[in-house]
Amino acid sequence: MLSIKPQFNQLIESFSEHKKPLWGAANASGGTNLTSEIVNFILTQALICRASDIHLEPRNGLVVVRYRIDGKLHEVLEIEETNNINILPRIKILANIPTDSVSSRKSWDGRFAMDYSGRKFDFRVATFPTVLGDKIAIRILIKDLDTTDxxxxxxxxxxxxxxxxxxxxxxxxxxxxxxxxxxxxxxxxxxxxxxxxxxxxxxxxxxxxxxxxxxxxxxxxxxxxxxxxxxxxxxxxxxxxxxxxxxxxxxxxxxxxxxxxxxxxxxxxxxxxxxxxxxxxxxxxxxxxxxxxxxxxxxxxxxxxxxxxxKICDGCRVPYKLDFNALNRLCVQCGLNPKLFSAPVKDLSAAGGMHYLSTEEKTPNEFIFYKGSGCTQCHGTGxxxxxxxxxxxxxxxxxxxxxxxxxxxxxxxxxxxxxxxQSMAMDAIAKVKEGIVSLDDIYPILLEKSSS
Ligand SMILES: [Zn+2]
Incomplete structure (x- = not known):
């Protein structure tokens, strides 16, 4: 009836107290109440995971749920639609979108709000008709803006x-x-x-x-x-x-x-x-x-x-070494001097790295970088x-x-x-050196800067 993707299990386990009410309801007699419980579960889990969007897609009797977390989509749940479980119509009702079959041949916009953990969230719902039925995308917005410091x-x-x-x-x-x-x-x-x-x-x-x-x-x-x-x-x-x-x-x-x-x-x-x-x-x-x-x-x-x-997860950040030749290959593609990766961060922010490049400092044979190894805090993503x-x-x-x-x-x-x-490339390199972001993640930024 409801299957959780393996990569998502870790998350569900780490929040087992949130799972109980749902599982309790699932064992009960069912009915429309069960649908509300599951929808509630999908929404609250998305907030717990800090997802920015929820995608609900019909696939031959199933509804596939995906969350966008830190910019990347993760498939998290598969729900079998039965007489008792009608996820998509329930969300349309919440968002004041008509649920009849005629209206489902066009796209609709709607919204609803929800309080969670003392904060207010706005859910912007958009439907899109596909051959298998309506696909629903939900954008999650925080109404109070404590986060933008x-x-x-x-x-x-x-x-x-x-x-x-x-x-x-x-x-x-x-x-x-x-x-x-x-x-x-x-x-x-x-x-x-x-x-x-x-x-x-x-x-x-x-x-x-x-x-x-x-x-x-x-x-x-x-x-x-x-x-x-x-x-x-x-x-x-x-x-x-x-x-x-x-x-x-x-x-x-x-x-x-x-x-x-x-x-x-x-x-x-x-x-x-x-x-x-x-x-x-x-x-x-x-x-x-x-x-x-x-x-x-x-x-x-x-x-x-x-x-x-x-950002690399604070809970599982680990250092690793990269030798000069490997780093140099990346740098050549981006038009950068590998020496910048051994420069003190203060030099990167002072004069666009130019000051450091002109010093006599030797380029080391090995460079230290950081990555996330995966833990419960980051749902294994790092x-x-x-x-x-x-x-x-x-x-x-x-x-x-x-x-x-x-x-x-x-x-x-x-x-x-x-x-x-200080150019964006220098800011990116400084953040890599400080272990805030990974080299892999800033590589597209460095590459783009070199071609612009
Ligand atoms: Zn982690």
């Missing part, structure tokens, strides 16, 4: 103080860039929490509002409409709310870019996101979108680029939680001039490095 998102000491200097400005534009699901929203929310005080009016326009923060006026784009015209009019109406600080979910085109930049030069501190690969790439992206070069140079005060990497890999660029007068003078990107990178900018 800016000290805990992974900024290095140098990047944190750089960001502090940037957000002390009363006016200007700050752009956070990175891929979807790369932690941009968390970074922006933790900045807003840092800036929030009674004397400051913070207004947001988001698509949609992902977390609610006390004392901040958040507006979901869903309420104002989806198309661009509504987005622009939403932006204009936000400006009439006498804001000090504005968060715009995303700059989509030159028109919204211009509005954001103009707002930032007329007495507002504006935050937004953009799809760009790097902190300097963000400048280029704004200009390529058609935003005036002089406006970018004048209004932009800082850019943050980031990726997310899985990872627990995620951390941001960052680069934070503060726009200096030299960089502003470089923007106006159409200086090439590589030259801008050299200017930034001279001014103490």
């Amino acid at each position: 800016i000290k805990k998102i992974g900024l290095s000491v140098a990047d944190f103080s750089r960001l502090e200097r940037i957000i002390q400005h009363k006016t200007g534009l700050v752009v956070v860039s990175g891929p979807t699901g790369g932690g941009k929203t968390t970074t922006l929310y933790s900045i807003l929490r840092l800036l929030h005080r009674p004397s400051v009016n913070i207004v947001t326009l988001e698509d949609p509002v992902e977390y609610q923060i006390d004392g901040i006026n958040q507006c979901s784009l869903k309420n104002t409409g989806k198309d661009n015209e509504d987005f622009i009019s939403g932006l204009k109406s936000i400006l009439r709310q006498d804001p000090d600080i504005i968060l715009i979910g995303e700059i989509r085109d030159s028109e919204s870019g211009e509005i954001a930049l103009r707002a930032s030069i007329t007495g507002h501190l504006v935050f937004t996101t953009l799809h760009a690969n790097s902190a300097i790439g963000t400048i280029v992206r704004l200009i390529n979108m058609g935003v005036e070069r002089t406006l970018v140079s004048y209004a932009l005060i800082g850019t943050v680029a980031q990726r997310l990497a899985r 990872y627990r939680g995620r951390v941001g890999i960052f680069e934070v660029l503060q726009l200096s007068d030299t960089l502003r001039e470089a923007i106006i003078n159409k200086v090439p990107v590589t030259e801008m990178e050299h200017i930034a490095a001279r001014e103490g900018f």
Whole structure:
């Protein structure tokens, strides 16, 4: 009736007190009550595992349950659907989605909320019709935002103080860039929490509002409409709310870019996101979108680029050795000097590693790295939680001039490095050396940086 995947057994055993009520119900007479019990079990187990999403997929009389934990999907349960057990309809009822067969030929959105362990969680439900029936995806959001402490998102000491200097400005534009699901929203929310005080009016326009923060006026784009015209009019109406600080979910085109930049030069501190690969790439992206070069140079005060990497589990972190040749093969592919992996972390954050590379220090034959060996705390995966890999660029007068003078990107990178900018690759290497992330997990970041 209900089978638990072997890799998930360890987890169930470590939380056996949560299993009892379900098993008790399973032995009873059944009925709709059993369905609720199983659904409750699926939801609470997801919270215990810190899953961000739950996927429920129909497969010939079975419902397969998968959790996304730290960015990766894990198949955790298989449930046989019987007359007594109807998981998918139960979730639709919870989310106020119609359950009849006609409605199941299209996609539906719904939501419900749940309290667990004294915290509030929001479940965003989306159905998708497949040939075997409706597939359901549930995104889990924490409604109170205790978790977004800016000290805990992974900024290095140098990047944190750089960001502090940037957000002390009363006016200007700050752009956070990175891929979807790369932690941009968390970074922006933790900045807003840092800036929030009674004397400051913070207004947001988001698509949609992902977390609610006390004392901040958040507006979901869903309420104002989806198309661009509504987005622009939403932006204009936000400006009439006498804001000090504005968060715009995303700059989509030159028109919204211009509005954001103009707002930032007329007495507002504006935050937004953009799809760009790097902190300097963000400048280029704004200009390529058609935003005036002089406006970018004048209004932009800082850019943050980031990726997310899985954190090695504290419960089972173990060191291992890699010889020079193995490391060198990886480094050659990424265009990096292996010597950086033996550099003191302080040198990686001081001058982009350049300072260390010029020293006489010999490259060692062996390097120490860390990985998770798997334990009950991490359900045997070796990872627990995620951390941001960052680069934070503060726009200096030299960089502003470089923007106006159409200086090439590589030259801008050299200017930034001279001014103490630490690239994402250096931040990644520093976090590997500190045993926070694994070499395997940052390798794609290093590779991507070398090709961008
Ligand atoms: Zn572990």
